[in-house]
Each structure stands twice: as C-alpha cells, then as structure tokens.
Amino acid sequence: MSSWLDYTINGLIVGNVYALVAVGLALIFGVSRLINFAQGSIYLVGAYIGWVAVVQLHTPLPLTIIVVAVAAAIVGLIIERFGLRPLQNSVRIAPLLATIGISFVLDQLVMLTFSPNPRALPSQLPDVRFQVGGGTIGPLDLLIAGVGLTSALLLFVFLRYSKLGWAVRATAQDRDAAMQMGVDVNRVNQAVFGIAAALGGVSGMLVGMYYNQIDTAMSLQATLKGVVAEVVGGAGNVPGAVIGSLLLGLVESYGVAVFGTSYRNLFAFLLLVVVLVLRPNGLFASARQAPPEPLTGTFIAPSRPVRIPRWMLLAASAIFAILPLFPVSFYVLQTLINAWLLGMLALSLTLVAGTIGQVSLGHAALLAIGAYTSALLSLTLNVPVGLAIIGGGLMSAALGTLLISPSFRLRGHYVSIATLAIGEIVSLVILNWESVTRGPIGISGIPPLSLFGYDLISPTAIYWFSFAVMVVLALLQGRLLTSHLGRSFRAIRDDDIAARAYGLSLNRYKSLAFIFGGFAAGVSGGIAAHLYSYINHETFNTQQSILALTVVILGGLGNVVGAMLGAVALVGLPEVFRIAAEYRILIYGIVLLLLVRFRPQGLLGTM
Amino acid sequence: MSNIDRRKLVKGSLAVMMAGATFSRGGLADTSEPILLGVSGPLTGPNAQYGTQWKQGFDLALDEIMAAGGINGRKLVYQFEDSQSDPRQSVAIAQKFVSDSRIVMELGDFSSPASMAASPIYQRGGLVQFGFTNSHPDFTKGGDFMWSTSVSQADEQPLLAAYAVKRLGLKKLAVLHLNTDWGRTSRDYFTNAAKEYGAEIVVTEGYIAEERDFRSTLVRVRDANPDGLILISYYSDGALIARQARQVGLKQVICAASSVYSPKFIELGGEAVEDVHVGTRYFPEDTRPEVQKFIAGFKKKYNGQEPDAFNAYSYDAMNMAAAVVKIGGTDRRAIRDAFTKVKDVSSVIFGSATFDVASRRVKGAMNAELVVRKGQFALWDGKPT
Numbered sequence: 001m002s003s004w005l006d007y008t009i010n011g012l013i014v015g016n017v018y019a020l021v022a023v024g025l026a027l028i029f030g031v032s033r034l035i036n037f038a039q040g041s042i043y044l045v046g047a048y049i050g051w052v053a054v055v056q057l058h059t060p061l062p063l064t065i066i067v068v069a070v071a072a073a074i075v076g077l078i079i080e081r082f083g084l085r086p087l088q089n090s091v092r093i094a095p096l097l098a099t100i101g102i103s104f105v106l107d108q109l110v111m112l113t114f115s116p117n118p119r120a121l122p123s124q125l126p127d128v129r130f131q132v133g134g135g136t137i138g139p140l141d142l143l144i145a146g147v148g149l150t151s152a153l154l155l156f157v158f159l160r161y162s163k164l165g166w167a168v169r170a171t172a173q174d175r176d177a178a179m180q181m182g183v184d185v186n187r188v189n190q191a192v193f194g195i196a197a198a199l200g201g202v203s204g205m206l207v208g209m210y211y212n213q214i215d216t217a218m219s220l221q222a223t224l225k226g227v228v229a230e231v232v233g234g235a236g237n238v239p240g241a242v243i244g245s246l247l248l249g250l251v252e253s254y255g256v257a258v259f260g261t262s263y264r265n266l267f268a269f270l271l272l273v274v275v276l277v278l279r280p281n282g283l284f285a286s287a288r289q290a291p292p293e294p295l296t297g298t299f300i301a302p303s304r305p306v307r308i309p310r311w312m313l314l315a316a317s318a319i320f321a322i323l324p325l326f327p328v329s330f331y332v333l334q335t336l337i338n339a340w341l342l343g344m345l346a347l348s349l350t351l352v353a354g355t356i357g358q359v360s361l362g363h364a365a366l367l368a369i370g371a372y373t374s375a376l377l378s379l380t381l382n383v384p385v386g387l388a389i390i391g392g393g394l395m396s397a398a399l400g401t402l403l404i405s406p407s408f409r410l411r412g413h414y415v416s417i418a419t420l421a422i423g424e425i426v427s428l429v430i431l432n433w434e435s436v437t438r439g440p441i442g443i444s445g446i447p448p449l450s451l452f453g454y455d456l457i458s459p460t461a462i463y464w465f466s467f468a469v470m471v472v473l474a475l476l477q478g479r480l481l482t483s484h485l486g487r488s489f490r491a492i493r494d495d496d497i498a499a500r501a502y503g504l505s506l507n508r509y510k511s512l513a514f515i516f517g518g519f520a521a522g523v524s525g526g527i528a529a530h531l532y533s534y535i536n537h538e539t540f541n542t543q544q545s546i547l548a549l550t551v552v553i554l555g556g557l558g559n560v561v562g563a564m565l566g567a568v569a570l571v572g573l574p575e576v577f578r579i580a581a582e583y584r585i586l587i588y589g590i591v592l593l594l595l596v597r598f599r600p601q602g603l604l605g606t607m
Numbered sequence: 608m609s610n611i612d613r614r615k616l617v618k619g620s621l622a623v624m625m626a627g628a629t630f631s632r633g634g635l636a637d638t639s640e641p642i643l644l645g646v647s648g649p650l651t652g653p654n655a656q657y658g659t660q661w662k663q664g665f666d667l668a669l670d671e672i673m674a675a676g677g678i679n680g681r682k683l684v685y686q687f688e689d690s691q692s693d694p695r696q697s698v699a700i701a702q703k704f705v706s707d708s709r710i711v712m713e714l715g716d717f718s719s720p721a722s723m724a725a726s727p728i729y730q731r732g733g734l735v736q737f738g739f740t741n742s743h744p745d746f747t748k749g750g751d752f753m754w755s756t757s758v759s760q761a762d763e764q765p766l767l768a769a770y771a772v773k774r775l776g777l778k779k780l781a782v783l784h785l786n787t788d789w790g791r792t793s794r795d796y797f798t799n800a801a802k803e804y805g806a807e808i809v810v811t812e813g814y815i816a817e818e819r820d821f822r823s824t825l826v827r828v829r830d831a832n833p834d835g836l837i838l839i840s841y842y843s844d845g846a847l848i849a850r851q852a853r854q855v856g857l858k859q860v861i862c863a864a865s866s867v868y869s870p871k872f873i874e875l876g877g878e879a880v881e882d883v884h885v886g887t888r889y890f891p892e893d894t895r896p897e898v899q900k901f902i903a904g905f906k907k908k909y910n911g912q913e914p915d916a917f918n919a920y921s922y923d924a925m926n927m928a929a930a931v932v933k934i935g936g937t938d939r940r941a942i943r944d945a946f947t948k949v950k951d952v953s954s955v956i957f958g959s960a961t962f963d964v965a966s967r968r969v970k971g972a973m974n975a976e977l978v979v980r981k982g983q984f985a986l987w988d989g990k991p992t
Binding site: 007220252264334571 | 650651652653655656659687688689691693694695696698699701703706707718723724726728783786787788791792812813814815817818820821822823824826829830843846847855856874875876
C-alpha cells in the first residue's frame, strides 16, 4: 500500500516537470490559437544557456534563472517577430509548420554549437533529501513544483487583473475586434511569446539540473509531453495546463505501477485520446469560451491553384517513366524510389488533410500497419509479395479508419493532436505486442519485392514498380476528386455545418476518405518493408509523419500533383544538401521556413 | 527471363566493366590516389552524438595508419554520409556507395533498422558492409558481404552475469534494459546465463530510449526486493537510473553492461554511480600496449578528452578496415575474401581480432571487471561494496 503513495508522489513530481512546458504552450495557444512546436526547442536553448551560466560563468542560482529567462525571452521575441508575425494573415497551418521549421533550426544551432554529446548540468541547490513515503524529495523537486504553480498563478492574475492581461484575453477571443478597440495586437503577441519563452527556457534549465543531464535530443520529447498535458487540461487554459500535467504524470506513474515500464507512454497517449473523445476541448475548457476555430475553411487558404496543363503532366510522367533507360546512377533512382514511396503517403495525407480537412500528425502509423501486415503475410503465411502488399493496404485502410474514427468529431488543432497520439499508440503497440510483431527485435528476412513470380531487386525494377503504383493511385485519386464524392469531401471541409444541413453524413464521408487514404499509405509501407527487408517499431516514426505533412503543405493541400512535387522536393533537398553534412538539417529548416513564409498555400496551391 | 532482369544484367556488366576500368587505372597508373571507404552514420538527428564519436575514433586510427606509411604507400580516407540513422536515407547512401567505384568498402550504419535496410543493396552490389555497432543477431545473416566487429551479446552478457552472480554473490536480480533490439537480445542472454549460475530474476523492466523518469519503475523494482540491479543501458540512461535509484532510496548493488563505460557515465551520474560495477572490454589502466597506445593517442589528439566505448569501436573498425584493405587491395570482392584471411589484428576491444568465418563476427572480447571508486573506473579489487 505504501508503494501507492510513492507512485503518487512520483507522478506528481514528473507532472510538475511536464507543467513547466505545458504552461508556456497554453499561454501561446490562448492568444494565437497556435500549437507552438518550437516550445521544446526553447526549452533546449534554456538548458544550454543554463549550462554556460552554471559551468562556465559560475553564476549563483537566482542569477542563473534570470540569465536564462532573459536570454530565452529574447529568442522567443525573435521567433515571434521574424518567424510568425509575417504569417499572421495566412492559413492557420502555416504558423504551425513554421514552428516546426524553427524547431529544426534551433535544435540544429544548439547541436552545432555544443556538440551532440550529453552534458552534465549540476544542480545548484544543496543535495538534502526529505523522506516521504518509501522515497525521498529534494529541494529541486520543490523548486520545480514552485515554479510551475507560481507561474500558473501569476499568469492567471496577470490575465485577470492587469491591463495587458485584458488585452491578451481580448485578443484571444477575437483578434479583429480587439484590434478595432485599439489593442496593439502585435505587442500582445510579443508579450505572450516573451513570457512563454522565458518560462520554457527556465524549465529546460531546471529539468536539466533535475536529471543532471542535458542533450540536444531532449526537445521533441518535451514538446510531445507538453502538448499532451496542455490539451488534456484544455488548450489555452493556463491553470488547466498545470492540472493536465499533474494528471498526465499520475496516469503514467500508475500505468507503470500496474502494467510495467514499457507501457508508460501508451497510457499517456491513451489518456489524451480518451479526454479528447469525451471532452473535445480538454477537461477544463470553459463553457463560455469562443469556439476554437472559425467554422469555415479552417486550414484552407483562399488561393487559386496552379493548373498544370495536361500535356505538361503527361510529358513529366513520360520523362520519369523512361528515366532508367538513360545512364542515371542507382543512387538517383533510389532517391526517387524514396520520393515515390513518400508520394503515396502524401497522396493519402493530402486527401484526408487537404480535401476533407482532417490534419493528421500520426500518418506514419498507417505506413507501419501496412508494412507489418505485408511483411507478416509474406513471411508467415507465404502469401505472394504482390498480394501481401495489397493486404497491407487493406489492413491500413480498415484499421487506420477504425483507429482514427473517434477523432472525427474533433475540429481544428485537436484533430492533429489526436492523430499524433494515435500514431504514438500504434508504434507502442507494435513495440509491446511481441507475439505478433516480435517487439523490439523487429522483423528481418522479409522477402524482396516480386510480381508474378519475378523478383524485383534491381533499383530499376523497383523504380518502375513504385512509380507505376504511385501513378495509378494518383490517377484514381484525381478521378475521385472530380467526382460527386470529391465535391462532397470539399463541402465538408469548407463548411461542415452547411454540409450536414444539406444532408451529408460527415462520419461516413470522412471514413471513406480515410479508407482510400489508408490504402495508399499502407501500400507505401508494404513496399518499403519488402525493399528494406528489415523493419522494427522505429522504422516509421513521428519524424515521417511530420515530413509527410510538410510535403502536403509544400505541394498545396488537396493537390494531387502538388503532393508528388512536394515528395520529390523534400526527398531531394536533403540529398542535394548532403555535401553540407552537419549543416544540412539547418539548411532544410531554413528552406522550409522560407517556403512557408512566401508560399503558404503551397507551391501549386490548394485545390 | 524478364526484360527487367535482362536490363539489369546489361547494366551490371557495364558497371563491372567500368569498375574494372577504374581499377586498372588506379592499380597501374596512379598509386598516389587515396583509397576511399564509405561511412554511413548519423551526424544529425537524435543519434548524432554517436556519429561524432565515430569520427574521433576514425581520425585517430587514420593518423596512425598514415604515420606508419599508409596502405602500401597509399592514403586511406573515408567519406562520411549522414544517414540520421534513418533507413530511407541509408538505402539511398548504399546505392550511392555501391555505384561509386572509388569506394572499396562501407562502414556502418549505427542502428539496426538503418543498417539492415541497406544490407540487401550492399549484398547485391557486392560491397562489404562492415558494421561495427551492429549487435542485432541477424545483421551478419544478411549475406556474405556483411561483417561485424560488434561484440556478440552471446559473448558479453554471460561474462556480466558471472561477475554479478559468481563474483559479487547476487542471488535475486532486477534487470532494467533498453527496449531496443540490442537491449532485448542482451537481456535474454544475460537472464539465461544468470539463471544457469543459480540466480533468480525477480523483475524485468524495459524502457524506451527517450525515457528520462524512472522513479515509478524503481518503486516496482524496490517492491520486488532484489539484492542487485542490472542495467543494460547506454551511459546516459544508465546514469539517470543510478541517480534516481539512490533518490528513491534503493541502496542495492548496481551492475551495468559495458555500454555504460564512458567518462560521461561518471560525469552525468555523479555520486550516485559510486560503487557501480561494470563489466567492460577495456579500461584505461589496462596495461595491454594496444589500449595504452589508443588512450594516449586519443588524449593527445583531443585535448585530454577521455575516450569511451564508441570511440574504441570506431578506432578498432578503422584499423580492421586498413588491415583488410592491405590484404585485399582495392577490389571489392577481394576485400570480402580478405576478411576471411585477416589474422590477429591489434584491437582495443579484442586484444587481437580474427573473424569467425561462419558467423562473420569476432569472438573473444577482452573482459575487465571494473567498479567506480572515488569518481573513477578502477579494477575491482574483489572486495564487496
């Protein structure tokens, strides 16, 4: 029984750690309706500035906190001014994507400056420990809790009782109305970003001290957990973020207690999905809060798509089709094979995110389902590879739609967060369901691609095969979009209330879109499995989901040709920058930022 | 035969002819041209630290190889392509290396998904894929072009189990392991050996690489009441677990696999890793000349920095590559065959390394039983802690 006290205390302690990130995220979401994926990177920057202060400048703790807070706030202001303010009037998804780009740039700059080796960040508090239950609590635990709770309290007071706080809330409720009432919206945004960044930086430093360890890979995990905590609490609700964080910590801790360590994150993400399904605006969303998104055209830019003449498309397809007949290197072919595989994933995502408006951040899960299904069918049941891949596609379509269907009633950013969680859940199930997936050992010896008994092992053959599959899927999807069904999809995206009033069953149409999209993604995963011959739970990760989303935004939402173009560009760019070695992700991040800045509706525009 | 296969044959023979042409040019006319190795590994992304460590080991080995006159008078150099340890990128890199006739063999990649996804391409392309961190049991089953100096866990884990059970007298063990292919394989070899030596495994917990908080895991461990904790971890998570174990009041003996062996383990773990027992393949005070040469050289080249396990792997791998190329020349197939001929290569990890031709791995890693005393790794003096 005493152990339960310990689990509770441990859950609260780690919940405090999450709260430090979640509060900053909540503040920014409250004002800008933006999930700031760069918050984890500011946390990272704060940790390293803290390291410089403590280890090299030997600052005492209060001064360390001030130095970190100020430096991080400056970083936040720069992000707001140059990264996000120019995007104010563009599509909602553009700033979200920009924060992803900014996080690439910041992480990479820190890595280049400090090297990727982890460093020790010594705690500046005395190492005394108080006995509580079977374990102990130290001063740093208390400081972290203090910072989390105090900042939430101060922010609450600030928002409720100060003039700038009122302006912040007014802006959060209705930006245009606030502006008309004379609120300097830009100043409000700046203030919020500065405060959130200062908090984020200090939290990175404190957490670094808590673990006596900082490394350049810590930002993504921090963002993920922070986002989960924030959304559980009610996006934009600062005290809610703290409670959500504590709840998340407790659920994780009890999950470990009952089921063991390897299930830990599974419960974190399940909690998120359950909360979203039961209370789509989080546990503590106030009833009076304005609807989180405008009703129409949530993510869609008013843009005129670039119409590519049919002859040009035919010519481009012909050129790509006969490319292997020319003396091109296998490396180029392999890179293009990667592009075609990504293209199939992008087709899938552009349909669900672009055409029907359900932005997915967990799309790699569909690849994983397709890959595992196809690999297992061909390995254990000796199904011919061609059929196994189709089986993978069907399984992705069925399972993917089933898993994502609870999120159909969500809107706006909540859809992306729910899909992010589902992506993580699938990966963790693959890791833990050992009797089927072989767990962390993965599946090796997957037979190579083959068709009608002929093995396709040369890059040329694989190139033609994957290109042909992609073209067929693209043609089908193009046909789908010009049909009555496609128009219904777009109607749901543009105004779901009107569509429902007109008599369209939203869930049924969304399911149809996910079934087709799931099939395309599953086929892509299946081909990849046979191409690689070895897969495990890490083969298809969150990074791939983000990459797929980037491709779709880059090409233009809902735009089939754009998806192909985006896939070629985003597989090609990092290869082109290969000579830049350590700098290439930095360059990639900057290119992404510039694209979002100057072409937010995508290269070919939204359909 | 299908069209595709015929075209592949034509292409293949063209490639062979071209490779032959380059080789004869290189072999006869121009011996001043450097011999090029390809490296596929992470320089960016979450595993970037290991790529950086590889480079340090490679560069040190190459300095020494050059000082000793290079490969029969020719320079040995490497081309490091960043894969981020991502299978999509490692397959593209594999095609790049295979079709670049200057590359005589390949080293890497870091993780199993990235390495084993590229294996079929290296195998078909007839280029040796020399993985030196690839302990996945299936890695060398990818084909006769896959070779590895990564210590087989079948070799290492029973030694750790013997240290814990026989020498330290631990009878009830809690095993915490990284839930990856490496951690899982290691755990299985460890638990089998430990049971054979008469110990009982009272609790096993697998954690994912990104995990930072182990307090609740450790309460589970405490409730199982073991008399020793076994960490199958890397140094960063190993240090975290040790710190948090002490914080939640666990005072049991901690034993860790050689992968924690790094000065960073002590830096990150602080006082919490005092008295942690580590079974390792080398340590700085090992009097073997190859170890002393490596450590002295490393400190000199990198401003007094202490090398760790990954530095040693990459240093050994480059020396092995040089020894193989010396025998095999610059022909890819001859290089593969040279792996079966190379004998007793001086090695930090193995003392002297010779491949077991059947498994394409090296057997007989050196083992030292260390303990952390006063903030330093030291040979264990046999006294209980």
